[in-house]
Amino acid sequence: MPLTPRAAWWTAWPVLTVLLRRALQAVPVLLGAALFTFVLTRVLPGDPAAFLASGPGAGPEAIEAIRHQLGLDRPLYEQLGRYLLDLARGDWGQSFTTGQPVLSDLMQRLPASLELTLLAFGLTLLLGLSLGTAAALGPGTWRDHLCRACCSVGSCLPAFVAGLCLIQLFYVQLGWVPEPIGRFDMVRVPPPPFTGFLLIDTLLSGDLDGWRVAAGHLLLPALAMALFSLAPLARVTRASLLTVLGSEPLRTATALGLPRRQIVLHYALHNALLPIITTLGLVFSYMLGANVVVEKLFAWPGIGSYALDALMASDHAPVQGFVLLVAALFVAVNLGIDLLYGVVDPRTRHLQ
Amino acid sequence: MQRRSFLHTGGSAGLLMTSLAASPLALAQSRTDSVRVLAEGTPNSRDPHGEGVSRESLGTFTNVYDRLIQFERTRLPSGVYRYDHTRFRGELAESWSSSADGRVLTFKLRHDAQFHDGTPVTAEAVKWSLDRAVSLPASKRQLATGSLTQPSQFTVLDPHTLRITLERADRYTLPNLALTFASVLNADLVRKHATAADPWGTEWVKNNAAGGGAYQIESWTPGQQIVYARFDKWKSGALPQIRRAVFQVVPAAATRSAALQRADADIALQLPPREIDTLVEQGKVFATSIPVTNTFRFVAFNTRAKPFDDVRVRQAVAYALPYTNLFRGASLGHGAALFGGPGGEPRQAHFPQPYPYDTQLQKARQLLAEAGLAQGFKTSFSYSVGDATISEPAALLIQEALAKVGIEISIDKVPAAQWGTLQTEKKLPFFIDTSSAWFNEPDYFFRIFFQGDWRWNFGSFDNAELTRLLEQARWETSQPKYDALIKRAIQIAWRELPILPLWLPSFELASAPDLKDFTYYIHGQVDFRTLVRGGAGKN
Numbered sequence: 001m002p003l004t005p006r007a008a009w010w011t012a013w014p015v016l017t018v019l020l021r022r023a024l025q026a027v028p029v030l031l032g033a034a035l036f037t038f039v040l041t042r043v044l045p046g047d048p049a050a051f052l053a054s055g056p057g058a059g060p061e062a063i064e065a066i067r068h069q070l071g072l073d074r075p076l077y078e079q080l081g082r083y084l085l086d087l088a089r090g091d092w093g094q095s096f097t098t099g100q101p102v103l104s105d106l107m108q109r110l111p112a113s114l115e116l117t118l119l120a121f122g123l124t125l126l127l128g129l130s131l132g133t134a135a136a137l138g139p140g141t142w143r144d145h146l147c148r149a150c151c152s153v154g155s156c157l158p159a160f161v162a163g164l165c166l167i168q169l170f171y172v173q174l175g176w177v178p179e180p181i182g183r184f185d186m187v188r189v190p191p192p193p194f195t196g197f198l199l200i201d202t203l204l205s206g207d208l209d210g211w212r213v214a215a216g217h218l219l220l221p222a223l224a225m226a227l228f229s230l231a232p233l234a235r236v237t238r239a240s241l242l243t244v245l246g247s248e249p250l251r252t253a254t255a256l257g258l259p260r261r262q263i264v265l266h267y268a269l270h271n272a273l274l275p276i277i278t279t280l281g282l283v284f285s286y287m288l289g290a291n292v293v294v295e296k297l298f299a300w301p302g303i304g305s306y307a308l309d310a311l312m313a314s315d316h317a318p319v320q321g322f323v324l325l326v327a328a329l330f331v332a333v334n335l336g337i338d339l340l341y342g343v344v345d346p347r348t349r350h351l352q
Numbered sequence: 353m354q355r356r357s358f359l360h361t362g363g364s365a366g367l368l369m370t371s372l373a374a375s376p377l378a379l380a381q382s383r384t385d386s387v388r389v390l391a392e393g394t395p396n397s398r399d400p401h402g403e404g405v406s407r408e409s410l411g412t413f414t415n416v417y418d419r420l421i422q423f424e425r426t427r428l429p430s431g432v433y434r435y436d437h438t439r440f441r442g443e444l445a446e447s448w449s450s451s452a453d454g455r456v457l458t459f460k461l462r463h464d465a466q467f468h469d470g471t472p473v474t475a476e477a478v479k480w481s482l483d484r485a486v487s488l489p490a491s492k493r494q495l496a497t498g499s500l501t502q503p504s505q506f507t508v509l510d511p512h513t514l515r516i517t518l519e520r521a522d523r524y525t526l527p528n529l530a531l532t533f534a535s536v537l538n539a540d541l542v543r544k545h546a547t548a549a550d551p552w553g554t555e556w557v558k559n560n561a562a563g564g565g566a567y568q569i570e571s572w573t574p575g576q577q578i579v580y581a582r583f584d585k586w587k588s589g590a591l592p593q594i595r596r597a598v599f600q601v602v603p604a605a606a607t608r609s610a611a612l613q614r615a616d617a618d619i620a621l622q623l624p625p626r627e628i629d630t631l632v633e634q635g636k637v638f639a640t641s642i643p644v645t646n647t648f649r650f651v652a653f654n655t656r657a658k659p660f661d662d663v664r665v666r667q668a669v670a671y672a673l674p675y676t677n678l679f680r681g682a683s684l685g686h687g688a689a690l691f692g693g694p695g696g697e698p699r700q701a702h703f704p705q706p707y708p709y710d711t712q713l714q715k716a717r718q719l720l721a722e723a724g725l726a727q728g729f730k731t732s733f734s735y736s737v738g739d740a741t742i743s744e745p746a747a748l749l750i751q752e753a754l755a756k757v758g759i760e761i762s763i764d765k766v767p768a769a770q771w772g773t774l775q776t777e778k779k780l781p782f783f784i785d786t787s788s789a790w791f792n793e794p795d796y797f798f799r800i801f802f803q804g805d806w807r808w809n810f811g812s813f814d815n816a817e818l819t820r821l822l823e824q825a826r827w828e829t830s831q832p833k834y835d836a837l838i839k840r841a842i843q844i845a846w847r848e849l850p851i852l853p854l855w856l857p858s859f860e861l862a863s864a865p866d867l868k869d870f871t872y873y874i875h876g877q878v879d880f881r882t883l884v885r886g887g888a889g890k891n
Contacts, residue, residue: 044769066403096404097396098574099559105574164606172610179616181390181602186577299602301576309575312738314769 018339026331033327034087034320038080041316083320092324093317097310102321106303110325111196112183113295113302117287119199119218120225124283128230129276132237136245137264147234155231163224163297170220178216181299185213221298225291229283236279240272247271273344281337285330384885385595387867389878390608391621394575394601399557400535401484401491410532411599411877415580417535417563418588420445420459420478420514421526425871425882430640432861433871433882437792440526443588444473444536444564454521461512464587467538467564475514479506480539482516484552491533494790498528520827527791532875538562566592566881576601580880592881599878609862612637618864619878624741625684628860638865641686641858642872646797647788648690648704649683649742651750652810652851654781659729666849668719670709674753679855682746686860690853698842701835703794704853707846716757728758734783738768743784746854750784776807785810786857790874794838795825802850811850818844 067073071082086093092102127150135147154162163180170176183198184190191201191210198214244250245268253263292304307322309315395409400417402409424439442448445459465473483503485491492501499522507515518525528534537557545556561569566589567580580597600617602608608620609627613636623631631639653660653669660666675691695708720726733750735743747763754761761782766774774780787808789797799822800808802815818841825837859876866886871879 099396100574167607167610172613175614179611179614180607181600181611181616182576186598186600297604297607299576299600299604299607301573305603306575312768 018342019335022331022335022338026328026335029331030324030327033324034084035080037320037323038083041319042076042079044314087324092321095310095315095318097313097315097318102317105306105318106321106325109301109303109306111193112300113288113291113304115183115197115199116218116221116225116294116300116302117284117291120222120229120287120291121284123222123226124230124233124287125280127226128233129237131230132234133241133264133269135234135238136241139242144238147238151231151234154227154229157227158293159224159228159291160293160297162227163221163294166220166224167297177219178213180217180220180297182301183214183217184210185217217298221291221294221300224297225287225294229287233276233279233283236275237272240275241268244268244272270344274341277337277340277344281333284333288326288329288333385593386597387594387618387878387880387883387885388598388600388616389619389621390600390602390611390617392601392603392605392608393622395578395599396574397558398561398569398572399554400532400537401488401552402554402558403488403490405490407875408599408877410875411879412561412569412578413532413535414565414873414875414877415567415597415880416561416565416569417532417537418444418465418473418565419530419532419534419536420461421448421530423527423530423873428642430642431868432640432642433869434642435871435873437527437874440530444478450521455518457516457518457525458509459514459516461514462587463512465564466585466587467541467562468568468583469538469541470585471538471540473536473564474511475508476511477539478514478536479503479508480543481536482506482534484537484542485533485535488552488554494531494533495528497790497796498522498524498526500525500528500534521829523793524791524796531790536564538564564588567597570596589881592883593885594880594883597878597880612862612864615864618867619870620862621876621878623860623862625686625860628686628862629684631862636865637862638867639860639862641860643688644788644856644859645702646790646792646874647786647857648853649687649784649786649855649857650810650851650853651782651784652780653849654778654812655814655848655850656778656812657781659723659725659731660781662723663848664719664723665725666852667709668716668723668757669754669759670707670849670852671712671716671719672754672757672759673709673852673854674711674749675709675854676711677753678746678749681749682742683855683857687858688856690855695846698839698846701794701838701842702792703797703838703842703845704856705842707849707853709852711753713756720757720759726758728760730760730762731781732764733761734764734766734774734780736768736771736785737765738771739785740765742786746784772807775810778812783810788874794841795822795834798822798841798845799826802845809850813848813850815844815848 064073071079083093090103092106094100095102095105098105131147131150134143138144157165167180171178171180178185191198191205191207194201194204199211199218202208202210202214245264250263250268250271253267254260291302292308294300295302295305296308303322303325307319310318310322391408393406393408395406395412397405397409398412398416399405400413420443421440422443423435423437424441425433426436428434442462444461444465446462448457448459450457459475459478461473461475461478467473467477471477482500483506486495486501486503486505495501499518499520500516505517507517509515516525541562542553542557545560546553550556564583564586566583566586568583570579570581572578577598577600580599582592582595584591586592602611605623605627608617609623609631611617612620613631613634628639628641631637651669651673653666655661655666673691675689679685679687679689679691690704690706692710693706693708698705717726720728733747735747744765751761751763775783775785787801787810789800791797798818801810802813803809803819803822821837821841821844825834825841828834828837859872861870861872863870868884869882871882873879
């Protein structure tokens with residue numbers, strides 16, 4: 001539809017205002033997350049100094065020296081103040097398990113987690129939506145049963161078990177995929193890191209073989225994650241679509257003799273989208289935080305396994321950094337979902 | 353297949369890879385000189401004297417640094433080797449001699465040895481390294497057990513001769529010098545990075561290897577993988593066959609095992625007994641259990657607090673545990689039992705050896721009644737989540753068995769990060785764990801685990817007679833007298849039960865069928881120097 005410049009001006013404005021307002025709203029959320037993790041890591045049992053000095057015969061004075069070195073002997077408010085100031089300056093602290101700055105560790109590992117989560121999310125979307133739609137269009141038929149079976153199996157099979165089964169089948173027995181270790185074959189030189197996403201970087205550097213290798217490594221972990229998270233999406237799609245198909249406007253459309261294809265694709269799916277999008281937001285956020293198990297199983301160098309290792313070692317800074325980063329991602333995802341609402345449902349634009 | 357050629361040619365030659373892999377000759381060659389190890393944990397330091405280093409780091413130190421001497425090894429029936437803690441051979445030292453009274457050790461260094469940057473290895477560098485070792489706390493604690501405590505004990509006689517002076521002859525000096533704590537560092541290189549606040553350059557060495565060992569670190573990705581490349585000018589032994597070794601962290605045991613089965617990996621470390629049994633059944637890879645004599649699985653009591661301050665209660669538990677079920681159920685029978693021994697006078701003076709206890713519920717009830725606890729009691733039983741593979745089933749079996757004599761235990765899973773703190777502070781009444789000592793000699797073992805105000809005295813035990821026996825045994829040079837002292841000490845441990853050993857675990861090796869001559873050391877890591885692949889011996 002051709003827009004006059006004036007209309008374009010007006011349509012652009014609300015989005016900008018929303019973005020700005022949401023960005024401002026995110027500040028207290030992130031501050032809260034920082035405060036929360038700070039308190040949490042101080043309350044957690046396990047003394048990092050004692051952990052570091054746990055070699056044979058480490059006496060109290062050795063532990064005290066390490067505590068001083070880590071700044072743990074200062075008053076709590078002073079530690080908090082320093083922490084927030086450092087955060088503001090972009091210094092997220094130092095990990096003593098890797099010996100690197102936390103921010104660079106996280107930035108190095110974030111693409112690995114994001115790539116895996118996004119692909120798994122894509123698979124969830126594909127499988128969940130098609131299963132749910134197929135089921136809703138034929139309640140009680142074999143398609144409906146298939147959907148139900150997939151949902152039940154997916155939701156009761158932990159990602160770890162699903163991953164193990166996939167490895168056993170596709171790697172050990174069939175040998176279709178490369179070894180389930182890491183993101184890339186270690187025989188290869190990784191592509192120059194433009195985006196950090198191997199699927200994109202290999203294409204950018206024209207390395208088609210590399211692309212296949214990276215995809216092979218991604219497939220099983222992404223599938224394991226997708227299996228686990230497709231259940232809520234398929235169920236909501238089915239339920240929402242069923243409700244919409246039974247609603248009066250749709251019945252009217254059927255009565256008017258509109259083709260079924262048009263009814264389903266154009267009217268029903270569109271109207272059913274809102275609860276689906278809400279679920280999508282939840283599923284994505286959940287996948288982002290809950291892929292630790294899959295990362296561990298597939299030796300994936302992501303942020304989840306990084307945070308878990310740090311937690312096991314009483315290494316506070318990476319844990320705090322991880323929570324903060326995930327909080328920021330959640331904020332971004334929620335913002336994206338809210339903007340999507342506006343696109344899908346004109347009624348919500350006024351609310352924003 | 354391509355992996356091997358990569359290992360052979362190096363990361364920078366990645367473009368050549370495909371063509372190399374296509375040639376059968378290149379393929380055969382590269383397969384014989386590379387190795388890929390998958391492990392659960394990760395090395396976290398390159399400083400052999402560092403604080404808080406992980407067990408995997410000991411493997412790094414072994415391969416990257418040389419020491420004056422190293423342990424000899426003996427061949428086991430399965431074809432793999434096991435280090436011998438009583439015999440030594442030179443590494444940087446060409447020869448060494450001891451004075452008649454054993455107080456002065458003189459080491460002659462080989463003349464051709466050099467560090468990775470080409471600097472020759474001199475007696476001065478060795479002295480500086482040993483000075484550093486006895487000045488930094490972690491290494492000092494260990495080396496002190498071999499009477500190595502002061503820099504003044506190390507004297508440079510000439511560029512290739514070093515003298516070590518001891519207060520008195522000590523049977524633990526040589527074994528300590530063969531440990532990674534006595535590694536030799538490139539003194540000139542480290543000194544360049546030392547600061548006034550950090551005179552030994554600990555911050556720098558933590559992230560930078562400064563050695564002259566058989567392998568150099570080619571790449572180090574924290575928490576993920578380490579690539580080692582052979583140092584071709586290494587002189588302290590025959591040039592190793594393995595040119596390139598990759599150590600990768602794969603946290604899930606099932607994944608490590610799968611990669612080994614598919615021949616994508618050559619050695620999988622830290623596989624639990626169940627995985628090993630499966631691999632043995634399938635027969636596609638080489639798997640063997642190497643008996644370990646200085647690591648043991650045990651339950652410990654807090655002997656300073658009720659109710660376990662009463663020896664009768666500890667003995668009651670010792671008679672109530674379901675040993676056979678525990679050993680089969682938790683460890684799947686891997687290892688050597690430490691229960692059901694004959695009792696009376698110990699036949700041999702080694703330790704640990706089977707304790708004279710087995711499951712006799714009647715005796716357990718009787719002992720509890722004598723202790724005034726005929727009705728039983730409640731307590732908690734703890735284990736570390738990091739050790740859950742073995743500890744969790746064991747804890748459940750123990751809970752079930754003790755309920756039969758009226759002891760009700762609540763199982764307490766402790767996060768791995770907290771475990772050390774709780775043990776150090778002696779806050780656990782009753783727990784299961786595993787531990788090991790660097791050396792096998794009983795007096796050394798007893799000093800670590802049955803006395804002292806530290807974490808390793810798991811039972812918080814204090815016994816005047818035992819202390820006296822151990823002091824005598826420490827410097828006893830006559831073997832029969834030493835044995836007599838130790839046998840008395842063992843009887844005290846049996847009777848008093850500060851801890852109750854259950855079994856000796858075994859080191860489980862799972863490797864590619866063509867990989868030969870693996871050598872087991874106490875740290876259970878891989879020494880790439882001794883490995884041989886396939887028919888390489890004939891080339």
